[in-house]
Amino acid sequence: MDFLVKGVIEAVKALYDKEIKESDVNLQETRKEFKGEVTVVTFPFSRFAGKGPEQAGAEIGEYLQRQHAEISDFNVIKGFLNLSLSDKFLLETFNKSISQESFGIFERTNDKVMVEYSSPNTNKPLHLGHIRNNLLGFSVAEILDARGYDIIKANLVNDRGIHICKSMLAWQKFGNGETPESSGLKGDHLAGKYYVIFDKEYKKEIEHLIAAGQSEDDAKKNAPLMAEAREMLQKWEANDAEVIELWKRMNAWVYAGFDVTYKSLGVSFDKYYYESDTYLLGKDIIEEGLAKGVFFKKEDNSVWIDLTADGLDEKLVLRGDGTSVYITQDLGTAQLKQEDFGMNQSIYVVGNEQDYHFKVLFLILKKLGKSWAEGLYHLSYGMVDLPSGKMKSREGTVVDADDLISEMIATAKQRTEELGKVDGFTEEEKDRLYRMIGLGALKYFLLKVEPKKRLLFDPNESIDFQGHTGPFIQYTHARIRSVLSKAGSTDLSFNNITELTQTERELVMNLSKYPAVVDSAAREFSPALIAAFAYDCAKLYNKFYHEEPILKVEDLDVRNFRLALSEATANTIKKAMHLLGIEVPERM
RNA sequence: GCGCCCAUAGCUCAGCUGGAUAGAGCAACGGUUUUCUAAACCGUCGGUCUCAGGUUCGAAUCCUGAUGGGCGUACCA
Numbered sequence: 001m002d003f004l005v006k007g008v009i010e011a012v013k014a015l016y017d018k019e020i021k022e023s024d025v026n027l028q029e030t031r032k033e034f035k036g037e038v039t040v041v042t043f044p045f046s047r048f049a050g051k052g053p054e055q056a057g058a059e060i061g062e063y064l065q066r067q068h069a070e071i072s073d074f075n076v077i078k079g080f081l082n083l084s085l086s087d088k089f090l091l092e093t094f095n096k097s098i099s100q101e102s103f104g105i106f107e108r109t110n111d112k113v114m115v116e117y118s119s120p121n122t123n124k125p126l127h128l129g130h131i132r133n134n135l136l137g138f139s140v141a142e143i144l145d146a147r148g149y150d151i152i153k154a155n156l157v158n159d160r161g162i163h164i165c166k167s168m169l170a171w172q173k174f175g176n177g178e179t180p181e182s183s184g185l186k187g188d189h190l191a192g193k194y195y196v197i198f199d200k201e202y203k204k205e206i207e208h209l210i211a212a213g214q215s216e217d218d219a220k221k222n223a224p225l226m227a228e229a230r231e232m233l234q235k236w237e238a239n240d241a242e243v244i245e246l247w248k249r250m251n252a253w254v255y256a257g258f259d260v261t262y263k264s265l266g267v268s269f270d271k272y273y274y275e276s277d278t279y280l281l282g283k284d285i286i287e288e289g290l291a292k293g294v295f296f297k298k299e300d301n302s303v304w305i306d307l308t309a310d311g312l313d314e315k316l317v318l319r320g321d322g323t324s325v326y327i328t329q330d331l332g333t334a335q336l337k338q339e340d341f342g343m344n345q346s347i348y349v350v351g352n353e354q355d356y357h358f359k360v361l362f363l364i365l366k367k368l369g370k371s372w373a374e375g376l377y378h379l380s381y382g383m384v385d386l387p388s389g390k391m392k393s394r395e396g397t398v399v400d401a402d403d404l405i406s407e408m409i410a411t412a413k414q415r416t417e418e419l420g421k422v423d424g425f426t427e428e429e430k431d432r433l434y435r436m437i438g439l440g441a442l443k444y445f446l447l448k449v450e451p452k453k454r455l456l457f458d459p460n461e462s463i464d465f466q467g468h469t470g471p472f473i474q475y476t477h478a479r480i481r482s483v484l485s486k487a488g489s490t491d492l493s494f495n496n497i498t499e500l501t502q503t504e505r506e507l508v509m510n511l512s513k514y515p516a517v518v519d520s521a522a523r524e525f526s527p528a529l530i531a532a533f534a535y536d537c538a539k540l541y542n543k544f545y546h547e548e549p550i551l552k553v554e555d556l557d558v559r560n561f562r563l564a565l566s567e568a569t570a571n572t573i574k575k576a577m578h579l580l581g582i583e584v585p586e587r588m
Numbered sequence: 589g590c591g592c593c594c595a596u597a598g599c600u601c602a603g604c605u606g607g608a609u610a611g612a613g614c615a616a617c618g619g620u621u622u623u624c625u626a627a628a629c630c631g632u633c634g635g636u637c638u639c640a641g642g643u644u645c646g647a648a649u650c651c652u653g654a655u656g657g658g659c660g661u662a663c664c665a
Contacts, residue, residue, distance in 0.1 A: 162664080352592085383658080
């Protein structure tokens with residue numbers, strides 16, 4: 001609709017001899033209750049037009065209609081100039097763009113973007129919060145890829161530290177040699193089991209110590225289990241053979257488990273970073289910062305940066321004993337990633353509890369004069385809460401990722417069987433379909449919400465399969481494919497179409513927005529925009545499907561146009577859903 | 589205490605850089621199938637956009653303050 005912006009600028013110049021900018025032209029979709037497709041807001045023009053917005057609207061409308069054959073009609077209501085686009089123009093748009101294979105495919109740019117997501121700890125299995133993270137990261141990567149960027153999907157695995165030692169220690173003490181094979185437990189769940197056992201035993205020790213007269217703080221510090229865990233961490237850092245072996249063994253179990261979950265979710269990575277490799281990085285940057293005077297040393301040798309001028313605090317970047325803190329390694333890892341890939345942008349998909357951390361991290365890198373720091377972005381998302389409050393791994397109040405996925409698939413199976421829609425499916429096709437629908441429901445449920453917002457998940461209310469949901473969109477796609485296969489012919493050419501129905505016009509208008517939607521979603525890192533678009537397409541198509549016959553139309557041109565419109569809708573829905581990591585079936 | 593984020597229908601969410609009578613889904617109620625898949629379609633019901641000021645021709649949207657909720661404010665990650 002670019003020509004309209006230019007057209008309005010031209011009209012204003014011709015009529016009122018006033019130069020206005022593109023951003024002064026306010027175009028919006030015409031509301032349903034009025035005639036037209038595109039609305040120009042003319043309030044701002046009345047000032048220099050020297051007449052009311054209504055009269056200015058009428059004049060601009062007349063001018064536009066005279067100059068542009070695309071505009072078939074217009075009406076003015078208050079400060080709103082509603083323009084109707086001609087059927088001829090809509091058909092041209094459909095033929096030249098929407099129905100083409102290349103519709104919504106952007107040219108490749110030379111920009112590289114890294115999307116870091118998932119970033120699990122190897123002491124417990126993934127839960128619903130991780131699912132949100134993984135789906136967001138994967139989808140944003142797909143969207144940026146579709147927008148033409150080269151993408152590196154990265155996973156920074158937190159595979160070391162005191163929390164990992166806790167599960168290791170508990171397994172060593174209470175595990176009796178249990179393995180995934182011996183127990184039938186998935187490796188990550190096995191590790192998680194011992195993480196919980198550690199916490200339970202540790203709490204018992206604390207109680208005993210408190211009963212024996214220690215303060216709570218002292219008890220937490222002095223509990224023998226915690227002392228042992230700390231000792232184990234020191235041994236790990238000293239490369240103790242026995243500890244390292246145990247660490248490798250248990251982590252291997254966990255990775256095998258994660259792989260299964262990642263595969264279920266359909267997410268993948270191009271590059272893994274492991275904290276065990278990167279946790280010592282960042283010391284060079286500390287030196288660099290000291291040399292540049294960005295950091296300063298205190299008497300105890302600890303290194304700090306003063307961010308009070310930026311409204312933040314003083315921040316420790318290196319301990320007095322020379323060991324790293326979280327931000328030290330993140331500084332180093334940021335540098336390493338940059339050296340590895342030289343990307344233009346780097347997106348960190350991390351929960352909003354780390355907003356402050358990333359603010360500080362990016363600011364420090366800017367102060368160090370890293371030119372690439374401008375391309376860093378924290379894609380912050382809200383926590384997933386249960387009606388009972390926050391999920392806590394240690395206390396076992398989590399919605400487990402694997403469990404949830406199986407439940408979704410089981411529900412999909414049950415619903416589909418109830419509807420009796422799988423006649424003629426092989427067992428394999430059925431399983432594939434149930435998985436597609438179950439995951440479609442789950443993914444859409446999580447991705448349709450703006451990342452920033454916190455999300456409420458009630459395990460007692462199953463995720464819907466009707467209405468504004470993934471399966472609704474999947475169903476629409478299957479429905480279209482069914483019509484197309486019944487049509488038989490592959491020749492969908494048509495001529496002599498001059499008139500469109502209202503619903504056809506709406507559908508064409510909606511489809512035409514797809515490239516702009518991908519562009520916005522890429523700029524805002526927002527799968528929710530894609531989700532809303534796909535829903536609108538499906539909704540409009542179902543309306544069209546209901547109102548207009550397709551195969552039964554006698555006029556071959558009309559029939560073929562409607563088939564072509566159906567096919568274009570199916571293709572666009574498929575493309576959009578693909579950006580969300582959701583597959584669409586041929587039949588359901 | 590200080591900082592950041594959020595607040596829209598009974599519930600879950602949309603609402604683009606300020607623009608028309610604030611939209612969907614679920615739930616409730618009613619209707620649609622001898623016709624291309626009823627996981628659908630159509631209709632009814634449902635909102636002082638948390639509150640109070642301000643800016644503007646115009647505010648759910650911008651500014652200030654208040655209230656409620658979340659998160660952070662560690663020589664944890």
